[in-house]
Amino acid sequence: MSLLVIGSVAFDAIETPFGKTDKIVGGAATYASLAASYFCDSVKIVGVVGDDFPQDEIDDFGRHHIDTEGLQIIEGEKSFFWSGKYHNDMNSRDTLITELNVLGSFDPIIPESYQDCEFLMLGNLSPQVQQTVINRLKNRPKLVVMDTMNFWMDVALDDLLATIKMVDVLAINDAEARQLSGEFSLVKAAHKILSMGPKYLIIKKGEHGALLFSDGLIFSAPALPLAEVFDPTGAGDTFAGGFIGYLAKVGTVNFNNMKNAIIYGSALASFCVEKFGTEKLRNLTQQEIAARVQQFVSLSEFKII
Amino acid sequence: MSLLVIGSVAFDAIETPFGKTDKIVGGAATYASLAASYFCDSVKIVGVVGDDFPQDEIDDFGRHHIDTEGLQIIEGEKSFFWSGKYHNDMNSRDTLITELNVLGSFDPIIPESYQDCEFLMLGNLSPQVQQTVINRLKNRPKLVVMDTMNFWMDVALDDLLATIKMVDVLAINDAEARQLSGEFSLVKAAHKILSMGPKYLIIKKGEHGALLFSDGLIFSAPALPLAEVFDPTGAGDTFAGGFIGYLAKVGTVNFNNMKNAIIYGSALASFCVEKFGTEKLRNLTQQEIAARVQQFVSLSEFKII
Numbered sequence: 359m360s361l362l363v364i365g366s367v368a369f370d371a372i373e374t375p376f377g378k379t380d381k382i383v384g385g386a387a388t389y390a391s392l393a394a395s396y397f398c399d400s401v402k403i404v405g406v407v408g409d410d411f412p413q414d415e416i417d418d419f420g421r422h423h424i425d426t427e428g429l430q431i432i433e434g435e436k437s438f439f440w441s442g443k444y445h446n447d448m449n450s451r452d453t454l455i456t457e458l459n460v461l462g463s464f465d466p467i468i469p470e471s472y473q474d475c476e477f478l479m480l481g482n483l484s485p486q487v488q489q490t491v492i493n494r495l496k497n498r499p500k501l502v503v504m505d506t507m508n509f510w511m512d513v514a515l516d517d518l519l520a521t522i523k524m525v526d527v528l529a530i531n532d533a534e535a536r537q538l539s540g541e542f543s544l545v546k547a548a549h550k551i552l553s554m555g556p557k558y559l560i561i562k563k564g565e566h567g568a569l570l571f572s573d574g575l576i577f578s579a580p581a582l583p584l585a586e587v588f589d590p591t592g593a594g595d596t597f598a599g600g601f602i603g604y605l606a607k608v609g610t611v612n613f614n615n616m617k618n619a620i621i622y623g624s625a626l627a628s629f630c631v632e633k634f635g636t637e638k639l640r641n642l643t644q645q646e647i648a649a650r651v652q653q654f655v656s657l658s659e660f661k662i663i
Numbered sequence: 664m665s666l667l668v669i670g671s672v673a674f675d676a677i678e679t680p681f682g683k684t685d686k687i688v689g690g691a692a693t694y695a696s697l698a699a700s701y702f703c704d705s706v707k708i709v710g711v712v713g714d715d716f717p718q719d720e721i722d723d724f725g726r727h728h729i730d731t732e733g734l735q736i737i738e739g740e741k742s743f744f745w746s747g748k749y750h751n752d753m754n755s756r757d758t759l760i761t762e763l764n765v766l767g768s769f770d771p772i773i774p775e776s777y778q779d780c781e782f783l784m785l786g787n788l789s790p791q792v793q794q795t796v797i798n799r800l801k802n803r804p805k806l807v808v809m810d811t812m813n814f815w816m817d818v819a820l821d822d823l824l825a826t827i828k829m830v831d832v833l834a835i836n837d838a839e840a841r842q843l844s845g846e847f848s849l850v851k852a853a854h855k856i857l858s859m860g861p862k863y864l865i866i867k868k869g870e871h872g873a874l875l876f877s878d879g880l881i882f883s884a885p886a887l888p889l890a891e892v893f894d895p896t897g898a899g900d901t902f903a904g905g906f907i908g909y910l911a912k913v914g915t916v917n918f919n920n921m922k923n924a925i926i927y928g929s930a931l932a933s934f935c936v937e938k939f940g941t942e943k944l945r946n947l948t949q950q951e952i953a954a955r956v957q958q959f960v961s962l963s964e965f966k967i968i
Binding site (some may be wrong): 446447448458542543544545546549563565566567569576577578579580581583584585586587613614617618621651652657659660661662663 | 751752753847848849850851854868870871872874878881882883885886888889890891892920922923926956957960962963964965966967968
């Protein structure tokens, strides 16, 4: 089934204890659509870039069968740019530069050929833009997944709450779940957030895995313990893209399929952090993904006798 | 098979956001032996108390079939006393009072009837005392599990390293694993710590579960997401007691049985935190434990198709 991904398509400059990059291609929609493309052969991007965005990067989306008809190129303007530096623990980072550029006035236009999309991934963007995309689709998709971050809780809480009400799955990290709910216990936080609208809540816990909550059910997914995290940028977007891409592939939305989707999303994210930027994500094989998923099985299975 | 548990038997005064207690019975050996007693009917304590320790508390060990022949009562002296206050997040606490009392000069005496113990739990105590227990056993137990904490890394590192070398399983938390190894990545930390002697390393991550490392294998156990943690005191000791108690019950030590042991230990710990002190641990049924373990199964199982 087809999947619409909206989010930033951007440049990042990243510094980690392992090295630093010049401007490389990043952005939520980039990571999410690349991850989803390993499961779903009909991924369609809505986004915006400036005329500084290289054509061969756009062509590369095509090589992953990602449709870029909805990627606007604004002449005479620049792409969104983010620069950040990770601390030694890789769990925290400082933002050095944020240049909104084309993203500041982004009006998401949905091409007619995207209108039949059954799955919608709202990558991290202003909740108002996320909401506009839902409103501009003639038919509500079968599943709407929303990623967001603490920044929008601080500056646009009302818009955020209105958008959260319209989605099926919300994916946020543990600190964000605590901030949004005002509850420290993640069980209580989940209960409150599910009462805000979504049927499913995913709480991402980085190196501690992820939790899925829905209607009294809880699933705890492990994270793969890694000897080295090279660059965590995009791991959350990759997770979300792998998650919804897998669901778009299997087509049926239920708790059991969501559990597997979380494992596939986690597997893709575990690849993402092995190299700078999207490098690792661009050259995976189905065999590598299957082997990585098998590692998640071995890691967490036990048999009570 | 029989299990020897050594550790503190003590008084605690605890303050949490939910309330505060007067002096109640606590201590590593208390929690660990109570937890183990649900699996193993031959648990034997080595410890020390003052003459302020109530006889009916000692009798209560008997009601759980815990042998207290090795529990020394020092006339005219006081039992170890710890008082602490948990912060609102329940993940951090301040120690208000530590009175070593009888523990300051503790010389662990092993009764003759304990000499045949096949399983040995070294609860958190000075590493020198832990080592003395191993040395005073005529036959080395089949399995020696050691719990410790950052305090001993700060004040008695050489003793600690010497004791770690003699044990089969080391159980510490993630911050302690990082401190002991000097590595941030838990995979690298585990690799270094396993090279210090133990065959197995358990890294306890509190609300994020636990990791078991051995010889290239890793198991990730979930923690049960709880709406309310009433009092975390003793959760780690309870985990360790449930873990070794389960292994003493099944008798065979291998990676698969250790995985189940971690789940049983985690289940017991999840009960422990539901009430103040040892209250919940004293009145569990096998049915409650089996149902709780089933919750861990539901929480973490997925089937890749």
